[in-house]
Structures are given as structure tokens and as C-alpha cells.
Amino acid sequence: MLAASSCHRIIPKHVNGGVAVNRKRSRQRVYIMFLAPALIVYTVFMVYPLLSSLGYSFIKWDGYIRQGFAGLDNFKKVLFERPYSERLLGALRHNVFFFVVTFLIQTTFGLFVAVALAKGGRFLRVCQTVYFAPYTLSQVVVGFLWLLLLNPTWGQVNKFLALIGLKGLARPWLGDMVTALPTIILVNAWRWLGFPITVYLAGLQGIPLELEEAARVDGATPWQAFRHVVLPLLLPTIGMMTILTFIYDFNAFELIFIMQGSSGSPYYSTDVLGTFFYRTAFGDATTGGEVGQVGLGSAIAVLMFLVICAVSIAGVWLIRRQEVEM
Amino acid sequence: MKLLRSLAVCLILMLCLAIGVTSAAAPNVELTFWSWRTEDIDAYDKFVKVFEAENPNIKVKFIPFKNTEYNTILATALQGGTGPDIVHLRSYGGMEALASAGYLMELTASDVPDLAKFPKDILRGASNRHTGKIYGVPFAIQIIQVIYNKTIFDNVGLEEPTTWDEFLKISQTLKDNGYVPLSNGGKDAWAFETLFGGVAPNFYGGNDFSNAVINGETTFEDARFVYSLRKMLELRPYMPKDFMGIGYTDMQMMFAQEMAAMMIGGSYETATFERLNPDLKLGVFAVPGEKAGDGGYAAVYMDGSYGINAVTKHKTECLKFINFLASLEYGQMFADELSQPSAIPGVKPKHPVLAEMLSLAENKSTPHLMVVGFRFEQPSGSTLLQTSLQAMFSDKLTPEEVASEIHEGLVKWYEPFQK
Missing domain, CATH: 3.40.190.10 (Periplasmic binding protein-like II)
Known part of the structure; x- marks a missing residue:
């Protein structure tokens, strides 16, 4: 394409205008041809379902039958009528908690590991692979693996705690209302961390070494050099990573569904927007026999989309502004 | 010439034979039967063979879908005015949503006389709780x-x-x-x-x-x-x-x-x-x-039932099959083959533990x-x-x-x- 466009520029327009117009048209056709496959797939599998669920959220449903236009009734019910409003708020709170804890872990421990890896030699290269490995596993595998490890009767976690003399700490990690969600967040972090570490590492390797060396020559301590030279340059990377994490954590579903089912077990303590949506729209698979409510489910999905969309746009805008300032 | 003539005779003979064969047998009807019991496919093939032996002009095709996807597949098909002739139905709320949408045929006592044998509590799982109309023959409790x-x-x-x-x-x-x-x-x-x-x-x-x-x-x-x-x-x-x-x-x-x-x-x-x-x-x-x-x-509680699609083209054949599924003979087969308590009253399971469970239920x-x-x-x-x-x-x-x-x-x- 590059070659073609540079050729085109050489030809003076006034000499052969007709050919130029033709070329322009055929060029557009080529563009469209290249765009078409992605555009079609995107439209069929993303835009259409999004729009149709938006449509469904304005319709009153009785089981599988459409009953006519509902206006904002579905949204009103989800937002203001108990028990839906209570569940929505609880789920939203859990999503925020999920995101905040994951963010804290990846920007402290994750960043630390990334910096260590950037400084390190061959041994640490091996570590990089080890850290990244869980990320390549499917969530189903990770969920099942940790279900086995955390099992109170046969699992290794409680056995290990007993072995190192912390028997008092052993508990039904996934059945206890206090520990269930934090446990899942940690399991998720175990799988997820490899990704931010790799991204941070790439960001760190993009920062010229001279800058940090110059700061050190000027008498900065390693911490000062990191804090005032490296960190500000890494901020855009951290910012993008944070937005990605936010989107991912607000869509959290698979791991929780595999480990706890769709009822937010125990007693809604692991209920997130994803499981709340699933349960409402399709009926609770774990209780069986319950009829789904398409309208309410769609309303929840639309609300999820709005929250994620708004926060992501605000986040990107913040990062842009910061980049301009720098 | 001779060859041609013999060929023509052969052709005519074959034609006669073909017509004769088709007119001798009644028109064959194939019923489709959808279910979520993928694990029971062999058992259902056996049940169907017994039915087909008794009703040679009706064929039944058992088509199971993945358990977790069955509800959606069935609802979508019924909404589109298609779907199977015979429907394996969930119980209570899952069934009622389909029935009140008008996708299922009502089963009356005159169509399926054996329904009268079932206890009222069991039939509740196959009826519309507002109208009391029955839409399915219970298969298991x-x-x-x-x-x-x-x-x-x-x-x-x-x-x-x-x-x-x-x-x-x-x-x-x-x-x-x-x-x-x-x-x-x-x-x-x-x-x-x-x-x-x-x-x-x-x-x-x-x-x-x-x-x-x-x-x-x-x-x-x-x-x-x-x-x-x-x-x-x-x-x-x-x-x-x-x-x-x-x-x-x-x-x-x-x-x-x-x-x-x-x-x-x-x-x-x-x-x-x-x-x-x-x-x-x-x-x-x-x-x-x-x-x-x-x-x-x-x-x-009732585990589910067998119903008929309201828009089936083979109503009489469907009713024949449904009556077979409501019979004591079928219930006995079901209990022995699948080791599950049949919903049909009077079935005596061979399995001793199942029999004991049933007697608990009969007692209180x-x-x-x-x-x-x-x-x-x-x-x-x-x-x-x-x-x-x-x-x-x-x-x-x-x-x-x-x-x-x-x-x-x-x-x-x-x-x-x-x-």
C-alpha cells in the first residue's frame, strides 16, 4: 500500500485527472476489501448483539414471550426495586473491590517484579516465563485447580497451613462469607499477574537507561531515580494497564462461575455484575428450573456497558492529558 | 427388438412391484422427540424399539441436546413455530413458561386415559397452575x-x-x-x-x-x-x-x-x-x-414430563406414543433400565434400594x-x-x-x- 500511494503522489493531478480519480476509487475499494472481514465479524458478533440487548431491555417479557414496549420499567426495577436493587448494589461493590485489590497487587507486587526482572540476568528471564505461565491457562483450568487445592477435606492449602503450624488459619476458604471473594481475587491475581508484569517490563525496557544513569550521576539514590525518573515515564503504561484491568474486572464472570456457580454463593458474598446478569437473564443454572427474565437481564447488561464505557473513556482522557503535560 | 421388449416387460414389472409395496404399507410417519438426557440415549432407543414393534407405521427419532443448552434450543425452536413433535419437558416453572406461551398441546383425560392414575401432586408439575390444564405425562419422581x-x-x-x-x-x-x-x-x-x-x-x-x-x-x-x-x-x-x-x-x-x-x-x-x-x-x-x-x-417432586408440540402435523401418532409413555409397561421398563423412580403409579422397581425409597414415599x-x-x-x-x-x-x-x-x-x- 505504501508503494502504491507514493507512486500516486508523483503523478501530477492536472496532467491526468481522470486516472487519479479512478486510482482513488480503486484505492478506496481496496481499503474496504481489507476492512470488510473484520468489520463484518465485528458487526455480526459485537454490534448486533449489543444493539439487540439494548432493544430487549426496553421490552416487557413473560418468560420467552415478548409482551410489548416497557419503556424504562426494566431499568426502574433493577435500580430501585428490592431485591434487585440490593443485589445490583452488592454486585457493583464486589466488582469495585475486585478491581481495587487487583490494581493494588499489580501496581505494587507486579511492578516490583517487573523492575526486578528488567534489572536481572538470565536466571530472572526464566522467572519471567514462570510468572507468565498461569496466564496462558484457561480460566476453567485455573478455577478447577484451585477448587481442588482449597477443598477443606482433600485440598493442599489447609494441609500446608497445618504443616507450617498455622492450623488455626485453616478454614473453608470458598464457603466462608468473609474469605470467599478475597480468595477468588487472589486466585485471579495468580493467573492474571503475568500479563501486567510483561507489559510493565516492556514499558521499562522502552525507557532509555541513560536517563536513570544521569540521575544516579547527579547523586540520586536508586529509589529517587525510580520514583522521579522511571515511574513518571512508565505512568502511561500503568494507566493503560489499569484501564484494561478495570474492563476485565468489571466483566469478571468465568472464574467465579466455575468456582462458586451463578448464585453468588455463599449468600451473595461473591456475586458480581456478571453472575447477577447471568442468573437474571437465563435463570439460575444451579437452582434449576427457574425461568430467565430477558428484559431485566438486558437492562443489567446495558448498565454494565454504560459503567465500563464511561469509566474507560474518562480513564483514557486522563492518560492523554497527562501525556500532553509531560 | 427382442431385447428391447424384454427390457420393457422388466420395467413394467418393476413398476408394478414398487406400487404394490407402497400401497401395502400404511404411510410411514416419523416423530421427532427432543430431550436433554444425552446420557440415556441407549435406554430411549430401547424404549422406542418396543413402541415401534407395536406400531410398525410410526418411527420415533430420539434427539438429545446438551443439558444446559436444551431450554434455550427448545424455546427458540418453539418460538419459530417448529421444534419436535414430542417434547421432553422440565417440571413446574420451566414447563409452565412453554405451556402458557401456547407451544404445548393440552392433554385431556379422553386423549390420555392413564393420566387419571397419577396423584394430583405429581400432575401439578405438568400443569398450568392457573388453569389446571395438563400438558405432560410425568416420567420420573x-x-x-x-x-x-x-x-x-x-x-x-x-x-x-x-x-x-x-x-x-x-x-x-x-x-x-x-x-x-x-x-x-x-x-x-x-x-x-x-x-x-x-x-x-x-x-x-x-x-x-x-x-x-x-x-x-x-x-x-x-x-x-x-x-x-x-x-x-x-x-x-x-x-x-x-x-x-x-x-x-x-x-x-x-x-x-x-x-x-x-x-x-x-x-x-x-x-x-x-x-x-x-x-x-x-x-x-x-x-x-x-x-x-x-x-x-x-x-x-416430579422430575419432568413428556408433552406434545401444539403445532405437530401428526397429532394421532403423537397421542399414540404419549399413551405408550403413560403405560405401566413403559414405567416398569423406565425404572429397570435407568434405575430411577418412574412417576407412573404401580411400577415395582427391581432395584431394592429404589423400591425401598418408593415405599417410603407411598407411606408418607x-x-x-x-x-x-x-x-x-x-x-x-x-x-x-x-x-x-x-x-x-x-x-x-x-x-x-x-x-x-x-x-x-x-x-x-x-x-x-x-x-
Whole structure:
């Protein structure tokens, strides 16, 4: 394409205008041809379902039958009528908690590991692979693996705690209302961390070494050099990573569904927007026999989309502004 | 010429033969039969062969779909005016949504005379609760009771209890002997509903309360209901250590590996237990009430039914097949082939444990309350009960709070409570 466009520029327009117009048209056709496959797939599998669920959220449903236009009734019910409003708020709170804890872990421990890896030699290269490995596993595998490890009767976690003399700490990690969600967040972090570490590492390797060396020559301590030279340059990377994490954590579903089912077990303590949506729209698979409510489910999905969309746009805008300032 | 003539004769002969064959047999009809029971495909092929032998002009094609996707596939097909001729139907709310949408054919007593044999409580799972019209022939029931390990009971020297106190005492003895008395856990919320089905009816007063609450004469805030929840808590010391982390498969494994001596579970467990540990000797009893002769209820619910698509082109053939599925002959075949309690009255299963379970249900049965009465809309009674029992067993809600949470959720859609 590059070659073609540079050729085109050489030809003076006034000499052969007709050919130029033709070329322009055929060029557009080529563009469209290249765009078409992605555009079609995107439209069929993303835009259409999004729009149709938006449509469904304005319709009153009785089981599988459409009953006519509902206006904002579905949204009103989800937002203001108990028990839906209570569940929505609880789920939203859990999503925020999920995101905040994951963010804290990846920007402290994750960043630390990334910096260590950037400084390190061959041994640490091996570590990089080890850290990244869980990320390549499917969530189903990770969920099942940790279900086995955390099992109170046969699992290794409680056995290990007993072995190192912390028997008092052993508990039904996934059945206890206090520990269930934090446990899942940690399991998720175990799988997820490899990704931010790799991204941070790439960001760190993009920062010229001279800058940090110059700061050190000027008498900065390693911490000062990191804090005032490296960190500000890494901020855009951290910012993008944070937005990605936010989107991912607000869509959290698979791991929780595999480990706890769709009822937010125990007693809604692991209920997130994803499981709340699933349960409402399709009926609770774990209780069986319950009829789904398409309208309410769609309303929840639309609300999820709005929250994620708004926060992501605000986040990107913040990062842009910061980049301009720098 | 000679060759041509003989060829023509041959052709004419063949033509005659072909016409003769088609006119001799009645027009063949193929019925499609959709189901979610992928695991039962061989058994259904056998059942269908028996039917086809009796009705040579009707062929039935059994097409099972993945369990978790069946509801959606079926609903989509029915909405589009297509779908199978014969439909394997879920029970209660799952069935009712399809029936009230008009996708299913009503089954009348004149079309299917055998329907009259079924108890009213069982038919409820295949009827529209507003109109009482029946849309399906029930195929299986499930019975909830205590399943126990006979070998362990013999070794420790225990017998089936006749009162609640004896039941608790037996549990204590088992615990003292190093066994987990009850393998029931709470990680999977729905397992609590099964525990509820086995225990609570003996303390809320069985069918008196269940009839009253289903008819809206009382609510779940009734003192009897709260009392039954409090009694459930008395089992907590005899459930596994860290039972809130024990999931459904863990419960089954504990019992099958003879770590646990008892499990309050459904009749569907029998097949699993026998597969996991063929040496297991199973016994069953119903949870006793406070005085001898009190309680002893087996909670029963209908598992699903067979119905007919309202827009089928082969109504008579469908009815023939449905009548076959409602027959005692079929019920017997079903129970023996699949080791599940057939819903058809009078079936005597060969399997001794199943037979014992059925006799418990015949002796004293009560509807599995939330499944039978309160699973029609969201939030369903099952969801409310299951999750709030998790909270009760975690000391986050009192029995009173559980009762009012259930009531508050149900009053939103259950008309008899709104009066």
C-alpha cells in the first residue's frame, strides 16, 4: 500500500485527472476489501448483539414471550426495586473491590517484579516465563485447580497451613462469607499477574537507561531515580494497564462461575455484575428450573456497558492529558 | 427388438412391484422427540424399539441436546413455530413458561386415559397452575430421604431411628466413632434445599403447612416454618468439618468412600453411589419427628414430563406414543433400565434400594415445597431458600430473618400472598 500511494503522489493531478480519480476509487475499494472481514465479524458478533440487548431491555417479557414496549420499567426495577436493587448494589461493590485489590497487587507486587526482572540476568528471564505461565491457562483450568487445592477435606492449602503450624488459619476458604471473594481475587491475581508484569517490563525496557544513569550521576539514590525518573515515564503504561484491568474486572464472570456457580454463593458474598446478569437473564443454572427474565437481564447488561464505557473513556482522557503535560 | 421388449416387460414389472409395496404399507410417519438426557440415549432407543414393534407405521427419532443448552434450543425452536413433535419437558416453572406461551398441546383425560392414575401432586408439575390444564405425562419422581451406609451402621451397632432425639444420638455415636455422621455440605447452595426437603417437613407439620402456604392461607413467616429452620440448625454439629466449603461432589465422595455414614439426598444419588463404590450397602429412612410416629416424611417432586408440540402435523401418532409413555409397561421398563423412580403409579422397581425409597414415599409423602410450589418466577422460592440458608448456617441470618427474606422475595410475584 505504501508503494502504491507514493507512486500516486508523483503523478501530477492536472496532467491526468481522470486516472487519479479512478486510482482513488480503486484505492478506496481496496481499503474496504481489507476492512470488510473484520468489520463484518465485528458487526455480526459485537454490534448486533449489543444493539439487540439494548432493544430487549426496553421490552416487557413473560418468560420467552415478548409482551410489548416497557419503556424504562426494566431499568426502574433493577435500580430501585428490592431485591434487585440490593443485589445490583452488592454486585457493583464486589466488582469495585475486585478491581481495587487487583490494581493494588499489580501496581505494587507486579511492578516490583517487573523492575526486578528488567534489572536481572538470565536466571530472572526464566522467572519471567514462570510468572507468565498461569496466564496462558484457561480460566476453567485455573478455577478447577484451585477448587481442588482449597477443598477443606482433600485440598493442599489447609494441609500446608497445618504443616507450617498455622492450623488455626485453616478454614473453608470458598464457603466462608468473609474469605470467599478475597480468595477468588487472589486466585485471579495468580493467573492474571503475568500479563501486567510483561507489559510493565516492556514499558521499562522502552525507557532509555541513560536517563536513570544521569540521575544516579547527579547523586540520586536508586529509589529517587525510580520514583522521579522511571515511574513518571512508565505512568502511561500503568494507566493503560489499569484501564484494561478495570474492563476485565468489571466483566469478571468465568472464574467465579466455575468456582462458586451463578448464585453468588455463599449468600451473595461473591456475586458480581456478571453472575447477577447471568442468573437474571437465563435463570439460575444451579437452582434449576427457574425461568430467565430477558428484559431485566438486558437492562443489567446495558448498565454494565454504560459503567465500563464511561469509566474507560474518562480513564483514557486522563492518560492523554497527562501525556500532553509531560 | 427382442431385447428391447424384454427390457420393457422388466420395467413394467418393476413398476408394478414398487406400487404394490407402497400401497401395502400404511404411510410411514416419523416423530421427532427432543430431550436433554444425552446420557440415556441407549435406554430411549430401547424404549422406542418396543413402541415401534407395536406400531410398525410410526418411527420415533430420539434427539438429545446438551443439558444446559436444551431450554434455550427448545424455546427458540418453539418460538419459530417448529421444534419436535414430542417434547421432553422440565417440571413446574420451566414447563409452565412453554405451556402458557401456547407451544404445548393440552392433554385431556379422553386423549390420555392413564393420566387419571397419577396423584394430583405429581400432575401439578405438568400443569398450568392457573388453569389446571395438563400438558405432560410425568416420567420420573425424585424422593428425598436419609441414605445411610448399612455396613457402618452394623459395625457401630446402630439401628434406624424412630425419633429426632434418637437421630441426633445416632449421629453423636457415629461422630464418637470417627465417622462424619452426615456428609451434607453448604458450598453449593442448592444442596441446602435438599437438606431442607429431608428435615423441615417433619417440623413444620408436613402437608398441613405445605397446603396452607401454597394456597396462601399462611406465609413463610409462619411460626411453624421458622421452627423447622431452627431444627435444621441442630444438625450442624454432625455435618462435616468446614461444611460450608464442602461442595456437592465432595458430599457424594465422602459418602461413597465410607467416610460419612449418612447423607440426606435424593433418589438420584443411588446410581452415582453404586458407580463410585459398588460394594456400598445402602439403606434408607425418612427423618423422624419429635415423637415416635411423628414426621417420617419423604419429600417428593416430579422430575419432568413428556408433552406434545401444539403445532405437530401428526397429532394421532403423537397421542399414540404419549399413551405408550403413560403405560405401566413403559414405567416398569423406565425404572429397570435407568434405575430411577418412574412417576407412573404401580411400577415395582427391581432395584431394592429404589423400591425401598418408593415405599417410603407411598407411606408418607409431602411435596418438596419450593420446587413444587414456588419455582415459577424470579426470585424463585428455591433461590431465596438456598441462599438464605447459606447465611443461616454461617450465622449471618437468624431463622426469623430467613423466613422474612423468603416472604419478601415471594410476595413480589406469588399472587396468593398478595391478598
